[in-house]
Amino acid sequence: MRCPDITIDLTGKNGTPARVALVQMPNGTGKTTTLELLRAALTGTAVNWTPARIRELRRPGATNETGKFRVTLLVNGKPLTFELILDFKAASASYRTTAPHSGGVKNRWESPANMLQFLTPAFLELFIFDGEFADNLLTQGTQRADEAIGALCQLDLLSIVSNTVELQWKQATSQGGPKSANALEKLNATHDALLAQQTRLIRARAIAASKVEAGTVEAAKLEKKIAEKIGSVEATKLQHGEAQFNLQNADNAVNTISGSVMGLMRMPLAVHPKFCEQLVLLRDNLDNLRLPETSSAQFFDDLVKDVECICGRPMTEAAAKEITKRAMGYLDYDESATINALKSDITRFVSPTEEDSRHTRLEAGLKELAAAKRQQKEAKQTLDFLAKKLIDAGDAELEAWKATLDSLLIDLDRYKQALHDIDDSSEEDTGGTILSLKLVKRKLDEVKGKIAELSKTVELRKKTDALRTIFESAELLARDAIRADLLRATNERLEVVLSNDPLRVERIDKSLHLANQTGASAGQKLSVGYTFLMSALNRGNNDFPLIVDSPAGPIDEGVRRKIGRLIPDLCTQFVGFTINTERPGFVQALEKASDDCLFLTMFRRTDGTKRLEENLPTQGVVQTESATLVKDRDYFMQFDVTDVEEI
Structure with a gap:
């Protein structure tokens, strides 16, 4: 293969794997291929x-x-x-x-069976570690930090138990009698389809949210680059500054006026003057009524006993019966109080003058909004024109940025629309594929209720739901608690590792978010990644080796020493694939912190490496047709290939 044909034995002093094993392999020896094959062998x-x-x-x-x-x-x-x-x-x-x-x-x-959940590509990234994974831990829009927490602390077990509870309920409800077996089968099929759709929507929402978050950040970077480029060219600098100023003012105006307009549009009487007219007419008609309150009943009782009606006509037996019959149709005290409140609100909200009416203010607001939108559009058109002007003049870099941004904005709109559809609060079923999570949940609850009722397992359904709620809450609380604990432990170790260059993690939310800065150097990212993963590995219920490609590459010597001192206490086995330039600071600190440190040096056997075989030690040397492997500390420390052009 592309890597040398040889066996690397990591056995230490006591016949067990060494706590620390360093495999020194010059560039071109096959280190990348070895790690690729290692991952493939472990995952199938x-x-x-x-x-x-x-x-x-x-x-x-x-x-x-x-x-x-x-x-x-x-x-x-x-x-x-x-x-x-x-x-x-x-x-x-x-x-x-x-x-x-x-x-x-x-x-x-x-x-x-007990290893299946660990021997997966995603989990192996946690302990077969490189700089790319360290970078992903700090990249917004990814979920690598949260995935690491879930995998190392086995939070997925709660989901497994929750699904097992659901499966047990399903099995208990599948044994209906002759009259309900077919109905149960159909309901269970509907239940499974809805559950699958809910899972798909949750997964799709997570992907869309991640894409929107990452895409928004990337779009902002591109827009900043484009703006800086246009603003730096003398031919467009002045126009660009004016257009940027106009766009900012227009954006502020649109945001302010939109809020005011939306507030007015929520009131029907602002939408059309007819609403005001009809409300005032209703109030005046209510004023013309003389409605009795709690004394209404007694008033009518006294009235029918009089010789004459209040209108002056004789109170006959027929008239008394009719008054008693119709008295029940008059309003009592509660209805009267409601009507009085209604009249008061109409007086308070309906303006007496047209100039001060909400409708007038809405019309004025809409005109202002249209003007602000025009200004916004004109400013954007000016900026687009300036960009096109530079592109037409041959600015290939700007053209590439603009094309990337346009494509990115299209994708962002698509993902935002997907999020809108999934988060739609409407529970109206229009037929076809359901895209609203809320609607899926409602229909799923309905189907579960029917199954429970049909199977006479309502009580079991309640217990199942209670258990699932407990598991979901437990996972959420556990994840939050672990995040807080890891945040504290990571920052405590960072104070030691990066004491000369203070750096803190502000929060762990899907990814690692640094405090007071959005970016970090390659060395800082690798240091933060090391510290976070070592803290996570140290608190799990299982022990894993930490296998690192170029463990000290971009890190300065002072930080190397601090990380080297920490590693033996944070993992049971450390395997580092190194090159000779990584030795200073790092190797000595590792050796001092560990009582069992294995030093291996491997290089290809070629014409260019013959000089490296001249001073081989008398023991600990294994040679094959394609490679030499030396198990010796002194040879490891003195090994140097910097003056060899190609190995």
Whole structure:
């Protein structure tokens, strides 16, 4: 393969894996290929590789038809071996697994059940670590920090238990009698479809929200670059400044006036004068009524007993019966109080003059808004014209930025619309695919209720819902508590690691957010990533090795020493793939902090490396046709290839 043909044994002093193992490999030795094959062997994912990717792993110029990569682990003290076999002729990948639990060799990738959740590409990124992953931990729009917390602290177990509870309820409700079996089957099918749609919508919302967050940040950066470029060119500088000023004023005006207009439009009487006219007419008609209050009943009782009616006519028996009958139709005290309040509100809200009416203010506001929108549009058109002017003049960089921004804004609109559809508060079912999470939840609750009622398991449904609510709340509370704990631990260690260059994490919310700054250097990112992951690995219920590619590359020597002192206390096994330029500060600190440190140096056997074989130690040397591996501290410390052009 592209990496040398050799066995790297990480056994330490006591016949167990060394606490710290440093594998020094010059550039071009196959370090990247080794890590790629290590990830593939541990996850079983090479079976999905393309033929081109498989063939690229054969060393250039080689003619061998197969290549093998084998990794042996200790899981709870018992060996587990994965062997990846690449057939370069057929461009295919296969596996063999050897483990005590399986009874021997299996011609496939087969992990112990208790390891399945850890041997995944996403989880391996947490302990097979490189600078790219450290960068992703601090990139807004990603969820790497939250994923690391969930994976290392096994918060997904709460979801598994919650789903198991739901499955048990489903099984309990699937045993209906002859009359309800078909109905239950249909309801369960509907339930499963809605549950699947809910899962899809939740996943889609997370993706859309992440894209909007990351895209908004990227769009702002591009807009800033474009603005700075246009503003820096003498031919467009003056016009650009004026257009920017006009756009800012227009944006402020649109925001202010929009709020005022929306407030007025929420009141019907501001929309059209007819509302005011009719409300005033209603109030005047109510004023013309003489409505009795709590004394109404007694008034009518006394009236029918008089000889004459209040109108002067004789009170006959027929008239008395009619008055008694119709008295019930008059308003009592509560209705009268409501009407009095209504009249008062009409007087208070309906302006007596047209000039002061809400409708007049709304019309004026709409005119102001239209003017502000025109100014906003004209300012944007001016900025677009200035950008086009520079692009037409041959500014390729500006043209590329503008094209990227236009494409990004289209994508942002699409993702924002998706978020709007998913978060739609309307519960109206228009048929077809349901895009509203709220509507899916309502229909899911309805179906669950029907299933529970049909199966006579209402009480069981309540208990199931209570348990799921408990698990969801527990996961949320646990995640928040772990975030707070990791935030404290990470910042405490950063005070030690970056004492000369203070840097703090403000919060952990999907990604790591730095306090008082939006960016960081490569060395700072790697230091923060180290510190966060070591804090997370240190608090989990399982021990994992920390395997790092170029562990001290962009970090200065002072920070290297501090990180080197911390590593042995924060993980049970550390494996670093290094080059000779990373030794200063880092290696000495690691060695001093660990009582079991293994030093390995490996290089290819070529004409250019013959000089490196002249002073090999008498012990600890393994040589193959393609490589030399030296297990010796002094050789490790003195190894230097800086004057060799190519190895």
